[in-house]
Amino acid sequence: MRYLPHTAADIKQMLTTIGVDATDALFSGIPADCRLTRPIDLPPGLAETDILKELRLLAAKNTPVSDWTSFLGGGAYNHFIPAVVDHLVSRSEFYTAYTPYQPEISQGTLQGIFEFQTMICQLTGMDMANASMYDGASACAEAVLLAIRAAKKRSRVLISAALPPHYRQTIATYCRYLDIELITIEATNGVTTLEQVEPLLDERVAALVVGYPNYFGCIENISTLASSVHAVDARLITAVAEPLALALFKSPGELGADIVVGDGQSFGLPLAFGGPTIGFFAVRDKDMRLLPGRLVGETVDLDDKRSFVLTLATREQHIRREKATSNICSNQGMCALMVSIYLALHGKQGLRQLAEINYARSNWLREQIADLDGFSLPFSAPVFNEFVVTCQEPVADLKKRLEQQKILAGVALGRDYPGLESGLLICVTEQNSRQQMEQLVAALAGGKR
């Protein structure tokens, strides 16, 4: 086997050194009644060429969005990935390393994470960010737990219904057996309003969680919500599933958010059927010691040279065990690197311009569809690169009809939002040309009404 270097002579010499006759003797610590007495029932190993054949057959049963015309978003965004990202992240000094526990020989990973933390702070307008979490949904759940820890005796958390459904479901799972009461705030006109939130705000509330943009693509009024939430000393958690919006719209930090979490998939990570992506997690200075996950800090070595190191480990599970701020052990190191490379390439101007293109195209398409018979816009709030339309034609039929033309029209909202059965969430990125959008408009118009 090509991954196993042992020759028969090596094995024999090693067994002699150990002082046993056969490798089986090395398993003498395993009692007979704990042994598997038959071979593993899996086929023998394959040559590389056969592995690829097998996997290509499976891959061929899938539908890459690059082969079709896709307007799917809803938590995973089809942005172009510059060749540089995969080229650099394929350097195996990066991807075959472990967590940088030995800083003297891990400065590459450590400086990379320090830069990632910095760029997340700059984008979100926050004081500090950690080295990353699994994804936006789990980061959001951890943010709720942070707010509960910070608020001590408060156990109520208000969750906007316009937060992505997977984020809401993940929060519910994480909080399942903790003494936390989750209250859903219905959206009005696609956004979370003061009228709905204020009656519920009192000294029992630890936090309000809203999306920015939210699941409907709408821009929430963060500053208004923040003022109200702060009036009862609670925290505003802002979750960002499409962080490209932060290059165009005011940052949550600037608008008064206390915790900003989100998913970085938009920044250079492949769709990959939804994972791996990366969660980011940013807070104000006051919450530094409550932050979950890894942190990299700057220091010097014995020769006084600037260096980077994992720090503030006393929050973490390997030191604090059951008193840790989270059970998280890893970060998404390789994904953080990809995000950093992507952001460094686009930079201050490029990221803004890319966000403007996304905004202009999606808002153009939104107007075109609004003009079609049988379609309307249920919400008037400003949107970034996603928006909801309501369709007279049943959404399932419409989607199927467009699939015949190799168009993935959008995400149906009915399953997650009773009352929005006729809602379709459409996403437009820089990958969708005007020609594609015109194709979609024509296809939508071709249905029965």
Add this chain to the structure above:
Amino acid sequence: MIGTDSRGLVLDEPLLFEQSQPGRIGFSLPEADVPHTAPAAELLRDEITGFPELSEVDVIRHYTRLSTWNYGVDSGFYPLGSCTMKYNPKINEVAARLPGFSDIHPQTPEALNQGALELMYRLERALAEVSGFPAICLQPAAGAQGELAGMLMIRAWHEARGNKRTKVIIPDTAHGTNPATAALCGYEVVPVVSDGILSRDAVAAVMSNEVAALMITNPNTLGLFEADIRAICALVHEQGGLVYSDGANLNALMGISRPGDLGIDVMHFNLHKTFSTPHGGGGPGAGPIGVSAELIPYLPLPVIIKENQNYRFDYERPHSIGRVKAFYGHFGILVRAYSYILAMGGPGLKKATELAVLNANYIRARLEGVYALPFTERSLHEVVFSEENLGGGCRTLDVAKRLIDYGFHPPTIYFPLVVAGALMIEPTETESKQTLDDFCDALLAIAAEAEHEPDKLKQAPTRARRRRLDEATAARKPRLRWRPSSN
């Protein structure tokens, strides 16, 4: 801009932000093909203060240089105990990048991504066969999240029976994630002293009708098989509890013993350990869980169902604990793990286990006597020495740092906590006898240096890019981001 620390072609590399030049950009944007529009002015942000402005070449050089300051499995031997740093096959990377896997959207109708569901289903069946559990869930993002999902399922199982149990037993050899996870599920931790191998009697002494579960790592973090495991599972079950197993060390058991056959109720896998997916400098991993038939109703959402020749996600599961993350798991990592299983096959997986255990025992045989071995039972995939025999007032940390000067990544140190100054060595099966010999020679030389020239250890490393770091200041005065004013 070249920093002050460069010597010839040993290059320093400033932070991205310090190299920024106004007006530079590293990416060409697509043409605007619709009229320009913008949101209302009061919604717009100002420019992103401090954000880098670099060319494509700047970015390439920056990260290429940073990569040379790193050390990975591809650079050399990486014997981190409990982390299973085996070789990461390159075909796995090619497989994960096939557009039919990397470019598929999770919101696409299931019927259009049948290959993805089929791959996941096949991986589930393979993991089930290796582990002995009837059902597998691939969703958890990492081992710690697998633990969370598993322990939530245990709690859900108790709640469904009206059991008001409040405690979880955890041996002193456990990973820190175990107690942290138990706390996240609302449980109080009852520690139990293992004395190397956990005895049924030790568990019996703390087991009661208040205990919801025992969390056990098998083989444990000393590399020892928990020989009483069947009796322990039976005892916990008799008294109405369930058993969680941390599967971090499954690399020692493939084809030899199946946790699911021993009475374990739920276990997580670390695909980035046993199944060769890269550690990525800290992630992403993947932490699928295997469960007993009892626990199937509580699996996270969604569950993959095969009907005739078609696959679908099932969401109609009223007893499920819900989802632990968005979408379906770290699919890109699952592809890599499946590619590894195809490459190894059933016989190859068993061979991997045998050679991993052979390698660990070979290191043990070569170092035992010079380095102190606190637990002398026959160990499996890893071996844990203590700092007891070290001369010259040297500590485990000094040995680890000196190993860097000899060209090796140090082992895991100061874990497990039950060994004073633990040096936890896990070579894995992908290392040759020659590599192990070089490593053992280095450790033996270091032990001699400790006696006669301890300063060589205490000053180490001197041949790395950096000498020892001031970690105390880093924690006391945290600087967690670059700021224009501070530089």
